[in-house]
Amino acid sequence: MDTPSAASGDNPRLWSSRKKLRHFVIVCFFSGWTSIATTGYLPMQAVVTAEFSVSPTTFLVGNLLFFSVGVAFTPLLVSPLSEILGRRRIYLVSTLGFALLCIPPAAVPAPTFWPTLLARLLQGCFASVGNSTTAGTVSDLYGAGSRGLPMSILCLAIYVGQGVGPPLSSAILAAGISWRWIYALWALVVFGLFLVLALFFCETRPAVSSRDAEPDSELGNKEGAATREKVRFGQAVRISLSRSAWWLVSEPIVSCFALWVGFLWGCIFLIIESVPTVFEAYGWSEVQKSSVLLAISVGGVFGWLINLHQDKIYSKAAKRAAPDEPGPEARLYWACVAAVVAPMGFFIYAWTGRASITPVAPIVGLTMFSTATFILYVASWSYLADAYSIYAASALAAQSWLRNFLAGIFTLVAPRMYEDLSPPIASTMLACIALGLAVCPFVFFFYGPRIRARSKVASSVATAHGS
Incomplete structure (x- = not known):
């Protein structure tokens, strides 16, 4: 069995299919469970606000901190x-930290809600790795020609x-x-994942794998801490930390x-928060x-099934x-279709969620919007991974920042927005914005090469790959 160390210094893209699959399944589970812990917080609102005598807005600040501060900023x-x-x-x-931070809300009763909010913030910081860095691992394991399917499966796990x-x-x-058992479940699962990573996961970053294989490359030892470009380690850290921002x-x-994609x-996430309001009309x-x-x-x-056809096109x-x-640009054929379907689904969700219309209608609209958003989500990951290659993790982290920042903001404003404007008007306003943004994939499809040629980073990557 392969050991967790990367002493062989081999290229992860040359690993056996079985070894690559093992690593891929692990990061998919990490990403998927992170998403479960992300949205699984919201149903606790009624019992938590009653126990701590706090307002719903204060409770939703927990997701604002989780997303807009923890998950959004940490990947940078x-x-x-x-x-x-x-x-x-x-x-x-990240997995050990996330598991440990689930223990206080689960096992330590607090007199106020603020310790739970603090734990939620720190959980977001550790969980952010499952929303960003995992895509970099897929890029480590698979080349552009075979990356489409694995990237779409990773996105499916998150979704x-x-x-x-x-x-x-x-x-x-x-x-x-008790709601505390939800936190306990999260802790047990993530700690189990930590053990799996410790025992069965090897380093997938080629430069790190090669550096760790050399006796003189340990941190703190003269030139061994330098990158392959012979840049001092401290300087490289400062450069890398600022790159995504x-x-x-x-x-x-x-x-x-x-x-x-952030919008x-x-x-x-606004829909996740609005569904209880919209479907209240059915007495459920x-x-x-x-x-x-x-x-x-x-x-x-x-969306994943449709993406299989997109993969054939690629x-x-x-x-x-x-x-x-x-x-x-070869990643964007179905994205152009999905960009139009997304606002259509949102419009259906906006105007059919009422007692006089079967609940199947808004669910169909929600499914349409979700399908289209997934296709666009995969397309964005794949496009950025192809355009930025070995620096994909930094490009994806930048995208993840705004995406998760908006998720936190939208979750916080959703209840007030749907209450003040009414569900049909609130959803219609957002559908109109989505319709306006539908132009994005068409711009990149037809003018992508010109846009990339004006980017120093993307153009240098294209030159290195001969494309």
């Missing part, structure tokens, strides 16, 4: 560090987890079990994808209303471009 530091220190070290620290989280927590609460404003490709992602129980969110998971599966483009790699 951690993902570039994973490119220097390695993925494995980052994964071990399905978001739809599973609320029904799972609601079912636990409906069974009369700078790319968010200096790289138009990263900026555009971050804004576009749609925020809408998914909390468990029934939470079950509606499984439409997000179903939409993710539909494969044909790869054959035509051989021996070079095809341009990232």
